[in-house]
Amino acid sequence: QKEVEQDPGPLSVPEGAIVSLNCTYSNSAFQYFMWYRQYSRKGPELLMYTYSSGNKEDGRFTAQVDKSSKYISLFIRDSQPSDSATYLCAMRGSGNTPLVFGKGTRLSVIA
Amino acid sequence: EPEVTQTPSHQVTQMGQEVILRCVPISNHLYFYWYRQILGQKVEFLVSFYNNEISEKSEIFDDQFSVERPDGSNFTLKIRSTKLEDSAMYFCASQGGIATDTQYFGPGTRLTVL
Numbered sequence: 001q002k003e004v005e006q007d008p009g010p011l012s013v014p015e016g017a018i019v020s021l022n023c024t025y026s027n028s029a030f031q032y033f034m035w036y037r038q039y040s041r042k043g044p045e046l047l048m049y050t051y052s053s054g055n056k057e058d059g060r061f062t063a064q065v066d067k068s069s070k071y072i073s074l075f076i077r078d079s080q081p082s083d084s085a086t087y088l089c090a091m092r093g094s095g096n097t098p099l100v101f102g103k104g105t106r107l108s109v110i111a
Numbered sequence: 112e113p114e115v116t117q118t119p120s121h122q123v124t125q126m127g128q129e130v131i132l133r134c135v136p137i138s139n140h141l142y143f144y145w146y147r148q149i150l151g152q153k154v155e156f157l158v159s160f161y162n163n164e165i166s167e168k169s170e171i172f173d174d175q176f177s178v179e180r181p182d183g184s185n186f187t188l189k190i191r192s193t194k195l196e197d198s199a200m201y202f203c204a205s206q207g208g209i210a211t212d213t214q215y216f217g218p219g220t221r222l223t224v225l
Contacts, residue, residue, distance in 0.1 A: 034213055043115075043202050043216040044154065088154065096142040096206055098156035098167060099214060 003027055006089055006102025015111050019076040023089035023102045026070065030091040030100070033065050035074045038086045038104065047087075048074060079109045113137040115217035117203050123223045127192050132220045134186045134203030142206040143186045144214060145178065147171070147199040154202065160186065193224045 006023045013019055021035075032051045036044035048063035050056045056063045064073040072091075076083055089102040116135045124130050136143050145157040158168040160178055175191045186205075190197055200221050204214040 032213065036216070041200065041219070041221065043218040046213060046215060049213045090154075096159060096161060096166065098144060098159055098169075099146075099154075100156070101154040103153050
């Protein structure tokens with residue numbers, strides 16, 4: 001079983017739609033959860049970071065963590081064409097342990 | 112806003128040659144990382160570095176790889192004898208000194224081995 005599973009998509013939505021991106025994981029030691037956005041051939045850009053179960057909101061983005069189900073989500077409201085990118089979930093244990101990434105979901109928002 | 116920088120943005124080399132990829136982490140960060148991403152695949156951890164020594168490394172990080180922090184600002188990844196399969200994007204990341212901090216990534220160096 002892979003440590004972090006993420007549906008690679010691609011996912012295509014119309015502008016203004018609500019987007020839901022998800023990852024599941026198997027390692028109970030993971031405590032910190034991130035969502036990164038990556039444009040083609042660029043570095044991952046941090047979008048959301050959380051370390052507790054529940055929801056965290058930042059503008060149009062909401063990160064949700066359910067540690068009991070080992071499931072995390074990223075919701076994008078009022079999606080824009082500029083949101084078109086690959087979204088990577090990543091997680092790690094305590095301290096300075098390395099990040100474990102999902103494969104990324106490619107999102108296209110069509111105007 | 113502080114950011115991680117990497118040079119060069121693209122490096123082309125012949126198989127068997129040595130390459131050095133350079134990174135300038137965010138000032139005052141204490142933990143440094145190298146990751147790589149082969150085209151179409153996941154971002155994979157290579158090595159972490161703290162207090163001037165390797166703190167963790169993956170199976171990928173074999174004897175042909177080395178890391179160094181030669182001064183107070185640069186963090187380098189050396190590949191001694193490149194192979195075709197080393198072609199990938201290489202990302203440097205840095206993290207602050209608090210356990211709850213997260214990692215910030217540089218823009219990457221695209222390495223092409225011919």
